[in-house]
Amino acid sequence: MADLTCHFAGITAPNPFWLASAPPTDKAYNVNRAYEAGWGGVVWKTLGLDPHAVNVSSRYGATRWGGQRIAGLNNIELITDRPLAVNLAEIREVKKLWPDRALIVSLMVPCNEQDWKTILSMVEDTGADAVELNFGCPHGMSERGMGAAVGQVPEYVEMVTRWVKHYSRLPCLVKLTPNITDVRISARAAYKGGADAVSLINTINSIVAVDLDLMAPLPSVDGKGTHGGYCGPAVKPIALNMVAEIARDQETPNLPISGIGGVSTWRDAAEFMVLGAGSVQVCTAAMHYGFRIVEDMKDGLANWMDSQGYGRLDDFIGRAVPNVTDWKYLNMNYDIKAHIDQDACIQCGLCHIACEDTSHQAITREKDSKRHFEVIEENCVGCNLCMHVCPVDQCITMHRVDDGLYANWTTHPNNPAREPEQKPSAA
Amino acid sequence: MSDIKPGRLDDITLAAHFSDIAPTLAPSAALVEADRCLYCYDAPCTQACPTHIDVPAFILKIKTGNLKGAASEILSANIFGGACARVCPTDILCEGSCVRHKLDDQPVQIGALQRYATDWVYESGQPLFERKPDSGFLVAVVGAGPAGLACAHTLAREGHKVVVFDAHPKAGGLNEYGIAAYKMADDFAQKEIDYLLSIGNITVRTGMRLGANLHLPQLQQDFDAVYLAIGLGGVKTLNTEGEQLAGVLNAVDFIATIRQASQLASVPVGRNVVVIGGGNTAVDAAVQSKRLGAEHVTLVYRRGEEDMSASPEELAFARQNGIDVRLWARPNRLLGEHGQVNTIELEGTVYCDDRLLGTGTTYTLPVDMVLKAIGQAWLPLGPDGELLEMTDGKIATDDNGHTSLPGVWAGGDCSTTGQFDLTVQAVADGQRAALSIDQTLRANSRAAA
Numbered sequence: 001m002a003d004l005t006c007h008f009a010g011i012t013a014p015n016p017f018w019l020a021s022a023p024p025t026d027k028a029y030n031v032n033r034a035y036e037a038g039w040g041g042v043v044w045k046t047l048g049l050d051p052h053a054v055n056v057s058s059r060y061g062a063t064r065w066g067g068q069r070i071a072g073l074n075n076i077e078l079i080t081d082r083p084l085a086v087n088l089a090e091i092r093e094v095k096k097l098w099p100d101r102a103l104i105v106s107l108m109v110p111c112n113e114q115d116w117k118t119i120l121s122m123v124e125d126t127g128a129d130a131v132e133l134n135f136g137c138p139h140g141m142s143e144r145g146m147g148a149a150v151g152q153v154p155e156y157v158e159m160v161t162r163w164v165k166h167y168s169r170l171p172c173l174v175k176l177t178p179n180i181t182d183v184r185i186s187a188r189a190a191y192k193g194g195a196d197a198v199s200l201i202n203t204i205n206s207i208v209a210v211d212l213d214l215m216a217p218l219p220s221v222d223g224k225g226t227h228g229g230y231c232g233p234a235v236k237p238i239a240l241n242m243v244a245e246i247a248r249d250q251e252t253p254n255l256p257i258s259g260i261g262g263v264s265t266w267r268d269a270a271e272f273m274v275l276g277a278g279s280v281q282v283c284t285a286a287m288h289y290g291f292r293i294v295e296d297m298k299d300g301l302a303n304w305m306d307s308q309g310y311g312r313l314d315d316f317i318g319r320a321v322p323n324v325t326d327w328k329y330l331n332m333n334y335d336i337k338a339h340i341d342q343d344a345c346i347q348c349g350l351c352h353i354a355c356e357d358t359s360h361q362a363i364t365r366e367k368d369s370k371r372h373f374e375v376i377e378e379n380c381v382g383c384n385l386c387m388h389v390c391p392v393d394q395c396i397t398m399h400r401v402d403d404g405l406y407a408n409w410t411t412h413p414n415n416p417a418r419e420p421e422q423k424p425s426a427a
Numbered sequence: 428m429s430d431i432k433p434g435r436l437d438d439i440t441l442a443a444h445f446s447d448i449a450p451t452l453a454p455s456a457a458l459v460e461a462d463r464c465l466y467c468y469d470a471p472c473t474q475a476c477p478t479h480i481d482v483p484a485f486i487l488k489i490k491t492g493n494l495k496g497a498a499s500e501i502l503s504a505n506i507f508g509g510a511c512a513r514v515c516p517t518d519i520l521c522e523g524s525c526v527r528h529k530l531d532d533q534p535v536q537i538g539a540l541q542r543y544a545t546d547w548v549y550e551s552g553q554p555l556f557e558r559k560p561d562s563g564f565l566v567a568v569v570g571a572g573p574a575g576l577a578c579a580h581t582l583a584r585e586g587h588k589v590v591v592f593d594a595h596p597k598a599g600g601l602n603e604y605g606i607a608a609y610k611m612a613d614d615f616a617q618k619e620i621d622y623l624l625s626i627g628n629i630t631v632r633t634g635m636r637l638g639a640n641l642h643l644p645q646l647q648q649d650f651d652a653v654y655l656a657i658g659l660g661g662v663k664t665l666n667t668e669g670e671q672l673a674g675v676l677n678a679v680d681f682i683a684t685i686r687q688a689s690q691l692a693s694v695p696v697g698r699n700v701v702v703i704g705g706g707n708t709a710v711d712a713a714v715q716s717k718r719l720g721a722e723h724v725t726l727v728y729r730r731g732e733e734d735m736s737a738s739p740e741e742l743a744f745a746r747q748n749g750i751d752v753r754l755w756a757r758p759n760r761l762l763g764e765h766g767q768v769n770t771i772e773l774e775g776t777v778y779c780d781d782r783l784l785g786t787g788t789t790y791t792l793p794v795d796m797v798l799k800a801i802g803q804a805w806l807p808l809g810p811d812g813e814l815l816e817m818t819d820g821k822i823a824t825d826d827n828g829h830t831s832l833p834g835v836w837a838g839g840d841c842s843t844t845g846q847f848d849l850t851v852q853a854v855a856d857g858q859r860a861a862l863s864i865d866q867t868l869r870a871n872s873r874a875a876a
Contacts, residue, residue: 067462346529349468365469391465392530 002305003312004298006040006102008278009197009256010171011129013102015040016313017269017297020260020281021106021132021175023077024291028090032097037291038298041102043199043281046079046134047087049109049119053078053141061208061218063234072234073284074208076219076226078140079108084122092126103127104173108134108146111156113163120168130171133164135186136202138179139228148202151177154189161193173258176200176242178235183242184249191252198246199258199281201239203229232284236262240275244324247276264293266300273313274320328409335402336382338362338375344395347371351386351396359385377401429674429767430698430795435720441691444718447612449513449539457543461490464535465526472521472537477847477855478505482521482537489544497544499555506580507573507854509549509619510602512542513610515851516707516738549618556626559586564868567592567650569637572600573850574839575656576623577857578864583628585865590650591629594636600658601840602850604683607711609718611686638808643815647834652864655815655822655830655837656857660806665703665799669761674768678702678712678800685715697796700724701771703758704800705735712798714748724750725792729757729776729783736848759789761797768797803840818843828860836860 004015018041019025019034026045034042055077065071080087095103105128109115123131135151142149150156157174164172174190176183178201187198205227209218217225239261246252259277263269264285272280285293310316340351340363352373355363362379363386366372375386387396410419436444452460464486472482480501488497501508517523517538525534548555564587568575571593579589597603602616624631635641637657646653662677664670674697688694696719702712705728717724726745728735731754735742746752755776762770771794775786805820816823816831821843828836828844838844838856845852 067459346526347467347471348465348526349470350465353468371469371471 002302002310004040004302006279006313008102008258009130009173011041011102011104013040013279014100015298016273016279016301017041017294018043018102018104018258018279018281019286019291020283021045021104021134022283022287023075024283024286026080027082027087028094031090031094031103034286034291034294035094035098035101038294039101039291041104041279043104043106043132044087044091044128046106046108046137047084047119047123048079048107048146049115050084052083053081055081056221058219058221061228063208063232065234068233070232070284070288072206072208072230073232073287074206074219074228074230075203076139076221076228079106079134079137084119088122088126091123091128095127095129102129104130104132106132106134106175108137108141110144110146111150111160116160116163117167120164120170124168124170128170130173130196131164131168132173132175132199133160134175134202135160136175136177136200137229138177138203138205139226148177148179148205151175151186151202152180154185157186157189158193161190161195165194171196173197173199175202175260177202178238178242178261179205182245184245184251187246187249187252187255191255195255197256197258197278198252199260200246201235201242201261203231204235204238206230231261232288233262233264236268240271243272243277244275244321247318247321248324266297266304269297269301270304270316273317275324276318276321278313278317330408331406332409332412333402333405333407334400336398336400337377337380338382338384338386338396339399340373340375340386341395341397342374344392345373346392346395347373348391349373350389350391354385354389359383429764429769431674431695433695434692435696435698436692438690438692441719445608445612445685445691445715448609449542451546452536452539452543457489457540460536460540461486463527463533464490464540465530467526471524471526472535475520475524476505477520477845477849477852478511478858480504480508480521480541485544486535486537486540489540494544494547495551495553495555498548501541501545502548502555505851505854506577506623506858507602507619507850508541509545509615510573510611511851511854512538512545513615514602514606515849516741518740519738520851549615549622552622554625556580556584558583558626558628561588561628562586562868564588564651564872565590565649566652566654566864566868567646568654568656569593569635569641569646570600570656570658570839570841571595571598571620571631571633572656572658572839572853573602574853574857575600575654576620577854578654578656578836578838578861579629579857580623580626581858581861582864583626585861587628587651587865587868589629591631592635592637592641593631593633594639594657594660596633598631598633600656600853604686605679605708606686607682607715608685608691609715610711638811643811643832643835647832651834651868653835654828654857654860654864655835655841656839656853658840659803659821661804662799663802663804665758665801667758667760669763669768672761672763672768673766674763674795675761675797675799678704678708678798679803681712681798682708682715685719691719694719696721697794698722699792699794700796700798701758701792701794702726702798702800704728704802705730705737706800706802707737707741709798709800710737710741710745710750712800713745713750716796716798717748717750721796726750726752727756727758727773728752728754730778731755757785758797759785761794762791768794770794771797805841826859827863828856829863836864 006013006016021043059077061074063072137147141147174195259272260281269280352363390396485497485500521537522534568591599616700716700721759772822837828838839853
């Protein structure tokens with residue numbers, strides 16, 4: 001049976017499934033329940049200085065898609081709305097009860113060295129395993145110069161990280177905001193400041209929906225709304241890319257990454273991990289279904305590892321990173337064509353109309369005056385669209401037809417900046 | 428001793444037995460079901476519908492919360508979309524051709540979704556149709572069943588004035604008189620007609636029977652066009668000994684009695700009932716007898732299941748209701764006492780060189796009531812009928828419903844137009860004929876000008 005033990009930036013946990021800093025990790029009651037359910041780690045909901053923050057009523061909005069009630073979730077909740085001392089006491093107590101689990105404390109205080117120094121010593125005193133700097137929340141606190149407002153300025157990220165490393169012996173995770181143009185810049189700043197790891201993504205700035213009767217964004221607080229932080233399954237593709245970009249960035253070598261963003265299943269977690277994440281953090285899926293979902297996450301990941309012959313997490317963490325490359329290194333000689341399995345085809349016509357209206361007119365709709373969908377190979381560019389719209393698994397498959405040679409954009413005749421001779425592949 | 432009597436069950440049980448068999452979907456269930464629609468291109472379900480309702484289009488509108496649009500999509504193609512949602516044998520039409528059969532063996536419940544969308548109209552009462560400016564033409568429609576009223580509605584939309592004549596006290600034809608009560612619960616047939624007539628410029632005159640107090644030459648003279656949708660007033664006979672005995676009834680009459688009864692407990696039904704026939708009418712008669720309290724109901728059909736015109740789902744419904752279905756059997760004779768039927772003698776049947784023959788093996792069943800549902804037949808109209816060219820006992824028409832008489836169209840069960848003897852076919856006939864009438868009238872008027 002695979003060993004799920006997670007060694008991450010000096011933190012050890014029985015498994016890589018951690019709860020992200022968020023409402024589910026707000027207090028001892030929830031965190032105890034999470035550990036009981038089997039979560040390997042918890043990032044305690046962000047602490048700030050007293051007087052504590054105050055939250056409004058009506059905090060979440062959700063995107064529904066194709067019958068899924070929370071395809072994406074948006075929140076306008078701020079950091080903890082409980083006194084600092086209460087949180088610290090509970091953290092101490094919980095860590096004593098669960099010494100084998102990772103307990104990381106998320107922090108957000110103004111960009112003021114003394115404030116960081118003060119709160120760090122208090123946190124260290126609780127016995128917590130690490131701190132995570134919340135440079136990510138895009139709503140509310142950013143108006144007060146904290147959260148994403150810090151994360152969006154690389155100099156601040158580096159400066160505060162440096163203070164934290166200076167005043168605390170605890171491992172320091174820097175949580176990055178996706179509300180920037182290039183996440184590598186933020187990661188490099190954290191790296192320069194001495195961060196032990198980065199965690200990403202925090203939530204994405206969003207208006208999740210508009211109530212057309214109220215004429216106001218949702219969630220509505222007495223008829224008014226504000227932008228919130230978007231998370232859940234819908235953001236996973238964005239998060240995967242940002243994780244991969246940092247994982248393959250030569251300027252942040254071996255920087256541990258805690259992957260966050262729409263992780264709902266063990267498979268999502270595995271995808272983050274092969275792209276370089278050493279642990280994953282979960283929130284929305286737990287908020288949708290409760291802490292019990294970790295059971296299948298652990299079981300599914302272990303079974304998958306067994307089936308692949310991976311004994312430890314390190315056996316597969318980062319395995320896909322070398323295959324993430326720049327567009328210019330993709331093989332332009334690679335050629336695939338769609339093929340429709342006529343026995344599996346249910347004759348819905350979706351492949352035809354998608355190709356006919358929006359692609360390359362490469363799928364017939366009739367043969368001998370009968371409804372019949374077949375690929376016209378000479379028109380097919382191998383785009384995969386038909387395969388994606390087809391409701392039947394394995395009905396439309398792509399088949400390679402090229403000669404197996406390699407040629408990329410860097411030497412392509414249409415490239416005005418082409419290099420005189422072909423260089424070996426980046427892979 | 429014959430045993431036919433009303434009130435075999437108490438009112439509460441009867442009310443439950445005759446309440447809506449397929450109530451409309453809850454909004455959340457409708458959304459789940461709508462999500463199952465794959466939104467096929469050039470969809471097979473639409474092709475399978477005689478009125479070609481754009482099924483994926485209306486289901487998408489349900490999904491997006493555009494119920495008015497969904498209802499409009501349905502009713503524009505088929506003004507009896509509400510009735511069809513209730514009575515169509517969807518398992519052999521739209522749902523029968525749903526591609527999901529090949530995917531997971533469960534078609535999208537198109538009928539239920541169609542009902543969901545159309546119920547919205549009858550609850551909200553919102554008008555969906557407007558009349559074009561008055562054309563000045565006046566059209567007579569004979570028969571206020573689905574074919575006649577669909578024709579009238581389309582003509583009214585096109586700007587013509589219409590008078591609809593019907594022999595019965597109420598409009599609706601078989602929707603009102605000939606379909607099981609639990610399929611058209613809560614007086615739905617009349618609600619639907621009220622909505623249809625709300626477009627205006629349609630006058631309904633009941634108690635007017637062609638060949639009796641209404642005559643074709645007069646209609647041709649008084650109106651610019653005539654549409655005949657008179658159905659088949661007659662019923663085929665068994666031609667067996669004892670058919671004249673009391674207790675031997677036409678299934679359509681029995682169904683009409685139930686539909687028109689103010690108290691279900693007042694409808695007499697036998698203790699032992701035998702229904703002869705293999706169509707939807709036979710199933711409706713059999714199941715309703717059972718639900719009225721008959722102890723034992725047998726449905727006798729002379730051929731096999733695959734030959735029945737009742738759909739497989741209808742037959743399964745009959746069996747679920749405890750109907751004893753006897754295939755490959757036919758009535759040889761009916762026996763009785765004091766003029767009242769009490770025994771039916773049946774004979775086994777077999778195909779021999781594509782001919783149905785009796786096997787010679789006979790047996791008898793005790794019976795109090797025999798319901799004949801072996802099909803309807805043309806009821807001669809007298810001199811009016813002789814004016815029309817007939818084919819196979821029906822009014823001969825071209826594809827647009829035009830008869831041998833100039834200015835006279837026909838459709839629905841009385842004509843040769845359709846593929847099915849179903850409400851949805853009648854509607855398709857009526858609408859197609861209306862467009863033909865409209866084109867003809869406007870072309871004639873242009874020619875005259």
